[in-house]
Amino acid sequence: MRNLSHTFGRFVVYNLLWLFPLTSCQNTQEYDVLLKDFKIHSPNNAVSSNEGSDFWIAVQDGKIAEIIDINQQTILPKAKTELSLDGQHLYPGFIDAHGHLFGYAEMLTMVNLVGAQSKEECLERIEKFIELHPNNEWIIGRGWDQNDWPVKEFPTSEDLAAFSGVKIYLTRIDGHAAWVNQTVLDAFNITTETTIDGGAIIEGVLVDNAEQLVELPEHSSRFWRNALLQAQDSLVKYGLTAMTDAGLSTKKILILDSLQNEGKFGLVVNAMISNTEEDLSYFESHGPILKELLRVKSVKAYLDGALGSRGALLRAPYHDLPEHYGLPLLAPSDLDLLRDRCLENDWQLCVHAIGDSAHHVLLESFNELDREKDLRFRVEHAQIMTPEDSAYYTHPNIVASVQPTHATSDMYWAEERLGHHRIGHAYSYKRILNASGLLALGTDFPIEHIDPLNTFFAAVDRTDKQHWPEGGFNADQKLTPKEALEGMTYGAAYSAFGEEQYGSIKIGQRANFTVLNQDLFNSAERQRESCKVVKTILSGKVAFETK
Incomplete structure (x- = not known):
């Protein structure tokens, strides 16, 4: 199982966050913001409002300063701003672990x-x-x-x-x-x-x-700045508070950095450096970017293509195109060179691997990583996997970043590509989780729709919006609501080395929350068709609310 020193140890801290602030009394400090009247839902929380406790959350300087059980307090704190959530359901801010x-x-x-x-x-x-x-x-x-x-x-x-x-x-x-x-x-x-x-x-x-x-025309910095602000409006509309961008040039990273420095882009972004010599050399010379809202200390590479275009690299030929195995985009020897370069620069390596051949090559390479250091090298997509390869995920420094909506988008035709004998080995997220103990979940937007609720329902139900197929696609690979929400919050933050700053409802973390109209843990209550984001809160401020 994953090394407790840099995975479940933090889960325990998260679970026990209630033990310390809740007993505080005689607190007369005036906070910036008080969040009130909500039902709290935290994937690793042992205490819930259903057990008779009512909580307020105090925010100071954009971070969670106190979590107050008002039934245990005789004197309640005050704030410059009090925000009632009208009895709605509050979650850690949703995170997309892999988008563009x-x-x-x-x-x-x-x-x-x-x-x-x-x-x-x-x-x-x-x-x-x-x-x-x-x-x-x-x-x-x-x-x-x-x-x-x-x-x-x-x-x-x-x-x-x-x-x-x-x-x-x-x-x-x-x-x-x-x-x-x-x-x-x-x-x-x-x-x-x-x-x-x-x-x-x-x-x-x-x-x-x-x-x-083909060399496409380049957009100006002004174009990108305006487009990013428009995109931000859409992200918060769907409840996103943080994300990993899976591969950016230096120019684009610096544009994003400037917007965040100006206070115009408020989401946390973990930006992967594109695997080009120009971009790698720049960050070797200038060092990483490690700021509250921006982390640039990861590299994105591709081992193969996509299943839909028959570029995913398979161990046996495509079922619907005999003698075609897919397209290798990076030789195993070049992968190992890049891995070692990342280790020398203290970079996290994140590699796209979809086909079972590419997946196997990557896992073999990552299996050579030191088990004691905290490296967290990422397998992006991990869509097709020979069952015995799941054992590689017991390595503490191999993290799977997967997209449940790829399963529900591809399920209509994936068997044509893979054949009946391999389809059961595809999109096997539960198998990976059982070995690893952790998943990072995302959408790969704009390839899939940006909505993280689609991620949740695809992971838990394994069906499309019409509830097909009955019982779910490869139903044995369904995640529980708890596992899915962990992957959309703590797991996504962990995969970006951000779990101490965001991704949990925990003292000292960013006050990022996604507020829904439903309890996702309650199968009798949650309804895919009517579930929606009520508010998105970034650093204690409402960034979006339903009118």
Whole structure:
């Protein structure tokens, strides 16, 4: 099991947070904020309001200063501001352990192809976008998924022939393929004879590393600043208070840093450094960024592609494409070199691994890590796993960062890719949790919808919004509500070395809370269709509330 010195030890502190502040009396201090009239829910909490206690939370300087059991107090504290939550349900602020903030922000300004049910619907959306933006030289979009179409085949450059005079670049939902028109192919001299390691070119679709053959126009810093503020409004609307961004350039990290320094972006961000020589060299020279709202001390790399575009690296051929194993994006020897470079720089390494072959290679490499140091190297996605490989997750420095909504999005077609014999080994989050003792949960937005409640219900029910399939997809891999909420709070914070600063309801932590209209622990009460965020609180201040 995971090393208690840097995992469950902190869980115990979290569980016992009540023992110290609750007995305080004669407290006449005036706090900044008092939160009142709520039902408290904490995944590791042994005391709840259902057991006869009513709590207030005092906030000072943006942090939890006191947790007060008002039934045990004779003199209650005062505050400059008192905030009643009207009997709603208060949780630690939700965290997304793996998202793409800049990708989401950019998507708000481009052709949105998410949910398009056919190639024809994609073309209609493109046409409408061009009508609204007639002067654009580039038409950039994201979100198409041929698995949602009646004919489940890649589109082609010829399908875009009607749109002349513009360059069209449309990223697939998973980010691992791009559909382009002939104008783009001609502009970058891409032909059927063009080859690239770790990539493929299929009639106008550029898969994995082939996407790098196209140089997209760069956005200005002003564009990014405005887009990030717009994205922040959306994040807090869905109850998010912190996140990990899974791969950013130095330029983007510094833009985010400037916004936070100006007090304009209030969410905590753990930003992974993109695995390029330019970006790695910059942070080797300048050192990490370790601030209250921003941590930059992790590196993001890719071992393979995505299952939907058949880039995930498998140990046996694809069931629906014999003799094809996927696309290796990083050789095992290069992975070990990067691992050792990260160790030398005291960086956390976080590696995308979806296919069972890539997953196995990564776990073997990480298994060589020191068991006594606190390293927390991360496996991102961990979607397909040979069952015996779960034993690697007993290593205290291997952390799984997984996305339950990938399971419920892929379940309609994943068996076509993997075959019946492998589908039972896919999205096996409970198996990993049983070995590791900890999961970090996220969405991978904008690949999946940003809503963390989707993460919760996908993890617990393993069904779509129509409650299909009955009983759940690979139902033996369901998480309990407690396990899911731990992964969305403490586990996500732990995976970013942030569990002492946020992710729990604990004295001294940031006063970040997500307030819902339902008790997620109560299966009789929670209703997926009506569950919603009532308030999002950042550092004791309301960042969003339902009108």
